Amino acid sequence: MTQDTVLEVKHISKSFPGVKALDDVSFSVRRGSVHVLCGENGAGKSTLMKIINGLYQPDHGETLIRGERVKIDSPIKAGELGISMIFQELNYTPEMSIEESLFAGRWPTRSLGRIDWSAIRSKTLQLLQQENLPFDPETKLKALSISNLQMLEILKAISRDADIIIMDEPTSSISNKEIETLFHKIADLRARGKAIVYISHKMDEIFRIADEISILRDGRVVETRARADFDIDSVIALMVGRALGHGYPKEEVAHGEPVLEVERFSGPTGFRDVSFRVREGEIVGFAGLVGAGRTETARALFGLDPGAHGTIKVRGRTSKIGSVQDSVACGMVMLSEDRRRFGIVPVRDVKENVTLASLAQFFRNGHLHNAMERKKVTDICERINVRMPTIDSPVGTLSGGNQQKVVLSKWMLCNPDILILDEPTRGIDVGAKFEIYKLMTSFVKERKSILMISSELPELIGMCDRIYVMAGGRITGELARAEFSQETIMRYAMNMPKAG
Ligand SMILES: Nc1ncnc2c1ncn2[C@@H]1O[C@H](COP(=O)(O)OP(=O)(O)OP(=O)(O)O)[C@@H](O)[C@H]1O
Ligand SMILES: [Mg+2]
The missing domain is CATH 3.40.50.300 (P-loop containing nucleotide triphosphate hydrolases)
Known part of the structure; x- marks a missing residue:
């Protein structure tokens, strides 16, 4: 562990009925860096992140945040420790407004514990402006596109001033233009010293934004290296455990009526x-x-x-x-x-x-x-x-x-x-x-x-x-x-x- 290490997991194992999802996984993330996690479907990527976010408890192993051993027994605890996660499957309450969703669970209050709505409004406006998002605080979530919901999740992570931001396939349903916006955001967060864990199956993306890449296969970390020490073919070969042919299995077929x-x-x-x-x-x-x-x-x-x-x-x-x-x-x-x-x-x-x-x-x-x-x-x-x-x-x-x-x-x-x-x-x-x-x-x-x-x-x-x-x-x-x-x-x- 170096001084820069903000998150470290050691010897984590986790089983579900019939599957060992994680098997003795150790992995660490530095502040001011983007750490990409790759692996085949079912390799254990989301499970590992859900453990770090307190949704699942590991069967074995420990987690250290800024060098201190912690027990993350809920997402609320994870939030207090400066961890924020954007999920692969977005879950949201359609009737909530943008400002409500930003402050849910941590409402600013006035005397007698009353919720301070004017503080919520002004903080929301400030955040939206700071992050350059053209949203109205009162807009209901159901009116937002999937990609806007994803941007809002990112805003939420920023507003919580999280140090560790986990993104589980954030670009699966957003357009190229929005991907560019997201990548600028990530570069900005990285420059502000945040640690980002990024999961994706898109090789071109991985190589654009990673500082480090870890590869999970069958619940084990098989390799971690700096991006410069990898190329696409070696990542794929490590992921699937064999070399894959190049190109597409296209064959000439006669066309009929x-x-x-x-x-x-x-x-x-x-x-x-x-x-x-x-x-x-x-x-x-x-x-x-x-x-x-x-x-x-x-x-x-x-x-x-x-x-x-x-x-x-x-x-x-x-x-x-x-x-x-x-x-x-x-x-x-x-x-x-x-x-x-x-x-x-x-x-x-x-x-x-x-x-x-x-x-x-x-x-x-x-x-x-x-x-x-x-x-x-x-x-x-x-x-x-x-x-x-x-x-x-x-x-x-x-x-x-x-x-x-x-x-x-x-x-x-x-x-x-x-x-x-x-x-x-x-x-x-x-x-x-x-x-x-x-x-x-x-x-x-x-x-x-x-x-x-x-x-x-x-x-x-x-x-x-x-x-x-x-x-x-x-x-x-x-x-x-x-x-x-x-x-x-x-x-x-x-x-x-x-x-x-
Ligand atoms: N709640 C659960 N109950 C039972 N099995 C689970 C549960 N969550 C995950 N698993 C199993 O754990 C293994 C790892 O799943 P995980 O979701 O971590 O994979 P992943 O690497 O994120 O894959 P993908 O690329 O498809 O998202 C899989 O075999 C999955 O079926
Ligand atoms: Mg997953």
């Missing part, structure tokens, strides 16, 4: 005159900035949002708009972007969640064929490496990335003709991403089709046959594989098709 034709599709959620088609065996991408209208188009197409108009033809037959039932009957399914809200039933087990949408396959003479169900679920979970004690564990106890994989397995098992994927690899580790791309390839080789929305350009460029680019609710460009480049896509995404 159009299976999905959408004409002049418009909807109240903000997309206009959208026309596109997807052919048999094709992977078609939708690129664009956050807010371009891609998710909205897909949701309306699948039937999740009402009120859209235009023409949708599936295999040449006109389909009813705005009906999930009709979409599914036509062989179309959608993996939605907000998995927590639309994807899983946390208290039910993995098996039930995976087969939820395809139970009919497993009935024989009116009986559920258990062995067959278990085999199918085991197979698909193995393919994309879902880490869990057994297929009978509740989905809610799986790590964030593994929950995502369960949702993906569910839709893959449905065996649809047209698969709509909205940000399919968000929050998923590099090794499992590669498996998902392979599944996509084998899927289209069976003459099926995929429509993929993604904010990760390399993934679109690597996997798609054609890409449509959207901006401001309209399609601004269509590119064939030979024309793909990040620059061209970005120009269309900003609606500036001509260079210069």
Whole structure:
């Protein structure tokens, strides 16, 4: 331990029923530095941070803050010790206002213990101004976007004057512009001597902001080094325990007839005159900035949002708009972007969640064929490496990335003709991403089709046959594989098709 060490954990172990989540983990963080924690889905990253934040108690091991041994038995205690955490899964009270959420649990008071609202208002305004955030203190949290909620969490950490700030995948649902804002904020906090622990699966981010990198594998720290002593390949190899091939598992597949034709599709959620088609065996991408209208188009197409108009033809037959039932009957399914809200039933087990949408396959003479169900679920979970004690564990106890994989397995098992994927690899580790791309390839080789929305350009460029680019609710460009480049896509995404 050096003088600069502000947080240190030693020999921490933690087990849950059926899993050893952390196994003798030691790790320390210096003030004025960004320490990145990497590891596959289920490696134990969130668990370690929840222990530091007092949400979980370790089975063994100790924690030192500024050199002193402490027992962190609650998040309140963690707060008193100068620790603040921004969670992977944002939880908030929709009816609370910004100022209430900033001061909840530590209200400034006046005589007789009355809450001092005017102090709250002026402190909130001061904070918002200092951090350059254009919010109104009275705005309710339910009116904020996910990314604004994330910025507010960061503000909360700052307002508590925390010395140690933990960020668990903070950029999973914010736009590139907001990522830049966040990175400036982090640089600023670091310059003010704060210690930041940062968890991410995005390699480019990790290398931009890390001072140090620690790698967790199967609940153990396998390596800690300064960023300069690492490169991306070595981080990945240490994470997954083997070298991963470069590139994308893309194969040439013959394209057949159009299976999905959408004409002049418009909807109240903000997309206009959208026309596109997807052919048999094709992977078609939708690129664009956050807010371009891609998710909205897909949701309306699948039937999740009402009120859209235009023409949708599936295999040449006109389909009813705005009906999930009709979409599914036509062989179309959608993996939605907000998995927590639309994807899983946390208290039910993995098996039930995976087969939820395809139970009919497993009935024989009116009986559920258990062995067959278990085999199918085991197979698909193995393919994309879902880490869990057994297929009978509740989905809610799986790590964030593994929950995502369960949702993906569910839709893959449905065996649809047209698969709509909205940000399919968000929050998923590099090794499992590669498996998902392979599944996509084998899927289209069976003459099926995929429509993929993604904010990760390399993934679109690597996997798609054609890409449509959207901006401001309209399609601004269509590119064939030979024309793909990040620059061209970005120009269309900003609606500036001509260079210069
Ligand atoms: N409350 C819990 N009950 C049971 N098991 C749990 C619980 N929390 C975590 N686990 C298990 O502990 C292991 C580590 O999970 P953790 O959430 O720390 O992973 P992670 O590294 O954050 O992964 P991800 O990248 O997917 O977020 C997993 O096997 C997970 O299933
Ligand atoms: Mg996690």
